[in-house]
Amino acid sequence: MAFDYDLFVIGGGSGGVRAARIAAGEHGARVALAEEYRMGGTCVIRGCVPKKLMVFASSYAAAMEDARAYGWDVKTGPFDWTVFRAKLDAELDRLERVYRAGLDRAGVTVHDCRATVEDPHTVRLADGGTVTAKHILIATGGRPFVPEMAATAGAMTSNDIFKMDALPKSVLIVGGGFIACEFACILNGMGVHVTQYYRGEQILRGFDGEARGHIAELMRENGVNLHVGTDVLGMKRVEGGTWVKSTDGREAVYDAVVYATGRVPNTEGLGLDEVEVKLGRQGEVVVDEWSQTAVPSIFAVGDVTDRINLTPVAIREGHAFADTIFGAKPTRADHELVASAVFTQPEFGTVGMTEEAARDDRPIEVYATSFRPMQSAFAGRPDRVMMKLIVCAETRRVLGCHIVAPGAGEMIQLAAVAIKMGATKEDFDRTVAVHPVMAEELVTLRKPVRTA
Incomplete structure (x- = not known):
């Protein structure tokens, strides 16, 4: 059977766009993508990116208080949301153009409308008509749940x-x-x-x-x-x-x-039930380790599968799918030891096992400290940071690292590399500290605070 496309992607978020770009741009597949709202998905348009810009904006009040404590004659007024909102909108418009330009360079045909699955190889477009594809990729993400x-x-x-x-x-x-x-x-x-x-x-x-x-x-x-x-x-x-x-x-x-x-997978009204794609209890698309559904021609990546709902994971899944199906390079996305950051104030960076999960699994040692960082202490703020390592008592491998501190998201990315490589507590101990920085505490924790 001759198909209109080798791949049709439903959803223009990070996972879907990555899969489309790699399939078309690197592997020469004929690819189309449909997005009913804005290109970039949750992360770029209504998630990670605008949220992080808001994190930056919200942190300046405390920074200016610190500046006064450090001797600067800083005079401040109230936060002007309208100024920030205009710049935020302009930045999101710019990023959406970047996403579209990337798809265009790769040769992906874009349909700015909703698409639903009609059969294992057919997609119906809301602007009229149908198209056929050898493979269909569902990458529609999730949406907030409201009672x-x-x-x-x-x-x-x-x-x-x-x-x-x-x-x-x-x-x-x-x-x-x-x-x-x-x-x-x-x-x-x-x-x-x-x-x-x-x-x-x-x-x-x-x-x-x-x-x-x-x-x-x-x-x-x-x-x-x-x-x-x-x-x-x-x-x-x-x-x-x-x-x-x-x-x-x-x-x-x-x-x-x-x-x-909470958020729920965005599968409502996509037609997946009708073509016998299996959905889970929350409406998530059930896939195997290759992101393949119960229907061999239909795949799914990203939050719609409710595996690990993080943008970098969706990107890895989309890339692995494209390499496997169109690049003759069978690749499974690695979901082990995925680091993440929570942008509270201060930030929280984490990778690996929690203390609770680890102690139920094996004998462990817990190394932890909490202290006032130099910058906060000088400014007279009571903030305290926390550094914590979970170590397997038998193998000495570091099973988890948890950091609550300004810049914890930056720190955990680097700690994750070592932990992913299988670093032991003694590897951390052998590493000379960088002084004076908060992160040096990760390599100066000598005695466990408790064992389990």
Whole structure:
């Protein structure tokens, strides 16, 4: 059978665009891609990139306070959201053009419309007609989940924060994952009065317990009104904002409410059920280690598969798919020891096993320290950083590294290289410290604080 394309990609985010570019540009495949919103996906348009720019913007108030402590005559006014928002929009427009230019150079045909799967080799386009392809790649990512009560009351999601016309004076953030915690810190840093509810016993579920507690304490010290073991009982729009009643009986009116209670795979209405692509309990596309679905011609990468929902992972999966199918280079994406960063203030960088997971698996030693860094101490701030290594007591390999500190995202990238290579605690010990920097503590931790 003759197909219109060798590959049709549904979704213009990081994973889909990488797969399309590699398949077409490096392996010579005939490729088309459909994106119904904006090229770049969650990361570029409504996720990592605009969020990190907001992190930068929100950090300057504290930096200017430090500058005064260091002797600078710094005079500041309130944060101007409208100035920042205009520059943010311009930057996202620029990045979208970069994504489109990359696809164009690779020879990928782009359809700016929604696409759905009609059969194992046919895609229907919302602007009319169908196209056929030997292979179809689903790369539609995920979307925020909002309960019906919150949606009815006009609650925002993380997607909406970047589009605000003005900053609210007060905001309630519901959720305790990394998105909720990041935006709590961002908005707090921009001068918004932030309250955060999380129904669990501690924020950042799934991360290292000691690090979670450390971050929660620092968030409270920095001004976030954080309540754990607390959920929303009632919510409605009222004059002047949104009235919220919590499970502990507290009632308040907020200028805005943001729900960050999780994300779900973007598979609704794609036609996958009809062609017998297997979906999981949350609607995720079930794939094997080659990103192949139960239908041999249909593959999926990125957050829509709900494996590791990180942009660099989606990119690796998309690249591996293209190399395997079109480059005669069978490649499986490596999901082991993937480092990540949570852009709270201060940041949290992590790679490998948590203390809780490691101690349930094997005998371990825990090396940890917490201290006031030089810059903060001089400025009179009470901030404390945390450094932690989880070590296998038998093999001496470092199983996990957890850092809560300014610049932790930068530090963990380098620590991840060593841990991925199988570094032992003695390898860390043999490494001469760089002084005076916070990260030197990672190679000067001599005695375990506990064993398990």
